[in-house]
Amino acid sequence: MNTHQGALAGARDVLPGAAIPLYARVKALILRNIGDGTWPRDRRLPSEHDLVALTGASRMTVHRALRELTHAGVLHRVQGVGTFVAAPMARSGLIEIEDIAQEIRRRGAVHGSRVLLLDRVEAPGEVMSAFGEPGCRRPFHSVLVHSEDGTPVQHEERYVDPELAPDYGRQDFSARTPFDYLIEAVPLTEFEHVISAVAASPAIAAALDLPQGAPCLRLDRRTWSGARIATVNRLTYAGERCRLATRRVVSTS
Amino acid sequence: MNTHQGALAGARDVLPGAAIPLYARVKALILRNIGDGTWPRDRRLPSEHDLVALTGASRMTVHRALRELTHAGVLHRVQGVGTFVAAPMARSGLIEIEDIAQEIRRRGAVHGSRVLLLDRVEAPGEVMSAFGEPGCRRPFHSVLVHSEDGTPVQHEERYVDPELAPDYGRQDFSARTPFDYLIEAVPLTEFEHVISAVAASPAIAAALDLPQGAPCLRLDRRTWSGARIATVNRLTYAGERCRLATRRVVSTS
């Protein structure tokens, strides 16, 4: 009874294509149920035993899927208790760049955001080349300023593939950050960051209420959904009071 | 024959304490042999079969150890061929902050470094608190400027625990970067980064040949060796032409 993977393709089909390893399909199933909202945050997942029954995979295979998702920060497991959906931002993992709104709220401050622009444009060539080869035509374009207790702290400019997130243009981003929306609307799989220090341009300086030329932290991010780039964005953090922190164990010796 | 872990404690003892899972001890064994230089860079490791014979663990356990180290960027595996020690800097993984010298050479430029200071000091309280609780007395202190094709690009200030790296003060850092030396002399296990943008101070501006107040990328890093902090350093990248890049798969759905 080696590869009776049919059971997984039964009640809940995971991926039509079948060259993908079983444990990866179990991961995909779990990620989809989390993305769906079928298993909301902090919800307890079915036990390994249940997932074995649900998917038809062996417990070791289910366990591997759960372990890797736990390692990636998607899940949180407690021996003797169960498996839970981790807090959403733990998912970013790599660089602990929290959603700016969450980070501000975590500090006990009030987050506000002002939408400067939300339209659909013929993006400049520089942006289009960031989107990579196949590219996308006329992406959404949004510009926001996020503030903490009223003082602006982050300038966010973003381009979004309209085919992956067709409703992007109709969102109210003063209530919910674009990133927050995208992470739920689109299954984001890969991130690429480039961090640099820049002097505030006149536009940025005006938006963030900084003197022109003040040092700012710039974070350029490209986000994939599978093989396709879902969004390209540039975050500019105001002045010297913003930072990015990260910590990671490299080895467990 | 469930937990016959004695074999691993035999020929090559891994960890005297034994509450640690077997796969973790196999990982530790591999990491130590890499750190030792027993298995140098690009060297092909013993096959899974050999490691089974060597450690007494089952192949699944050895495989798990190898898989996790591969995921962490320590190893590089090719199906049908074997397992290799990955290029050292891939090991940082999290943020691809290459050793500045390597990065410069990779770009085909000439790396130079000038040692401004190398002594042993009563460090300022700010640094000592960064070292954490047990602290270390009179750490080594070094200040360097790295240059690319003659133009300075990075200012590096570093404090090093003298008990972990007693020979730090006798190294020639114009030939070999401190980081390069430390990663071989001390088994580094954990990194913490804080990234911020700052305006160049007079000292930094002078060292990097920048106008005062120019935006610089600052990277504060603490590096652990086990439970102990081995080194605390602050890297300041010159101007807008330096950046940090990273890319990572978050999920494999």
Add this chain to the structure above:
DNA sequence: TGTATGAAGCTGTATAGACAAGCTACCGTC
């Protein structure tokens, strides 16, 4: 000489079964 063919060795995945260890809730006793 050049090209198939196949064996050997390697990693990758999957399974079934077992035991260890942690938590919770229930049930009995005092």
Add this chain to the structure above:
DNA sequence: GACGGTAGCTTGTCTATACAGCTTCATACA
């Protein structure tokens, strides 16, 4: 009611075995 033990569920680890897929190399053949 308070306390303690225990059964049952959960996750964590480990083993033994099997097969699949890939690479390399030697051998046989044209």
